[in-house]
Amino acid sequence: MTPLDLISVLASTVRLAVPLILAALAGLCSERAGIVALGLEGLMLAGAFAAGAVAALTGSPWAALAAAMLVGVFVALFHGYACIAQRGDQVISGMALNILIGGLVPVLGQAWFGQGGQTPALGPGARFMPATLPGGDGFGLVWRGLISGHNLLVYATAALLPALVWLLYSTRFGLRLRAVGENPHAVDAAGLSVARLRYLALALCGALTGIAGAYLAIAENAGFTRDMTAGRGYLALAALIFGKWRPLGATAACLLFALTDALQLRLQGVALPVVGIVPVQFVEALPYLLTVFLLAGFVGTARAPAALGRPFVKTR
């Protein structure tokens, strides 16, 4: 593999990792507040459709991004209503949303645009296009091939990550958000509203998945297509677990999963030394296998937030 090949694999790793990272961080906000994030797939899909539809109607990527985030927040808050107000089963609610949105989005797409469930193809003006950063040749191959040439949302994600780490670990709100996932009774006893904190965490989760969806529909692709998320929500959840519910760990896991994906695209049909041609599916299965091993406790331990999945019932 030449340096140029390596750079191009790494660049596609970044492109593939961005939606995973956004979704995993969204899941982090939700799960650290004690709400199971099984609905990431549906949230992302809703965001992608909203972005594709609004971009097609208005021609503005910014309006599309805002719509995706709004729809994400709305759906996440509905999930919150079922999980917090109704104390429903969080796993069931998440699955229900994934299935419901997976069906609803093509139905709406077909009814509104009549193109078999996808949204119309977008021109460059309605998308976030790759941007060439200044500097160019002077900064060498890594700058040109890897750092420059991505779309705005990639750089936004790079900025969001430290911001979220700061929010969760250095602010009062972040401390409370994490506390509500570990010991909601303590938070309640301190005079704070558990429900309010959890709704806020879910709103954050919805907004982030909205960006992830918008990335798929109006940045990486030119419009929404059926089943666009293709299991990325579940993969992000696996990455969140693999990263042991920590932002940097989850991001690293997303990059690792994206790297296997990028390598798999490159290695198709290429004979490797010793093992020969590796079937694509084995490489694709790696992230899931690794997560199973981690969950089984064979690769360190992954401890979930203590109150994850439990509805909060106020004690008297």
Next chain:
Amino acid sequence: MKGGALPAAVEFGLIPLLNLAAALVVTALVFLLIGVPPGAALLSLAEGAFGTGDGIGYTLYYATNFIFAGLAVAVPARAGLLNIGGEGQAMLGGLAVALFCLAVPGWPWWAALPFAVAAALIGGAAWALVPALLQVRRGSHIVITTILFNFLASKLSTWMLVDVIRAPGDPSPETMGFADSLALPALATSPLNLSLLLALLAAFLAWLLIGRTVWGYELRASGESPAAARYAAMPAGFLQVLAVCLGGACAGLVGVNEAMGVEHRLVLGFTAGAGFVGIAVALMGRNHAFGIVLAAILFGALYQGGSELAFDYPQVTRDIVIVIDGVVILFCGALEQLWRRPVTALWRRA
């Protein structure tokens, strides 16, 4: 809590009906949103599902899969575990059936059926075993592991059907056709076949096992309260693993219906989301065998009627039945308490 439990008629009749009604109202809203009159849509659905002999055949054919998939969720649920892995377990069941059928080309169907059923049971149960063991022994959450195993099953099936057992020269990922003698007899003109009876038998056996045997009693006790069950010297962990494997075995039988009953070959993606419909079926049928059969027929009707609906109204796609699937899971599962509280309050006052 004063006043004790609600009477059975309210608990098992009124509240599920209210949940279903809420799901129907939301579905009607979706129809209004896409400009289809809900009443006419419902008529078209019902006409497609029950209007003709062929329609009824298709309805019951879909219901066959959904009974298996519903049992796959319900049996582990009685032991307190949520099995989301029906989809993957069904794929493995199908692979096992296909491998067996390809190995015995000359056999008549009645001789092959018991072995094919056994293969499907073992394939499905084996795929459920690892998540079950990891849950009981290592505390890995079964919801997450079964989801991961669905993806692993999908990758495994793709590899098998593309690279290993694909029919030579066939461009699409499927095995070569099984011998004609292996085809299960059809029960009518449409894809409905003997597997329906197998599904009813499975539901009956599940009811017998869970409701009428000591094992079933201990299994339910392990689900209600694992600590209490262990204190009563019941092997709670073993029973939970057993329940999940039984569920996986039921899911595996989807492979018998699809591979031996309908396609007479194994086609990639034959499960077509049946495993996820199973969640809705189990929730709606309240994890009871009789309820599951009813709910499976309802969903079978939805799937068959949905095709008719998509034919009558070109602006509607068949995905509308997936919407209904999700709405039912939402209202019968996550929002199950929505009506219980007001109904309980009313009941207490009366």
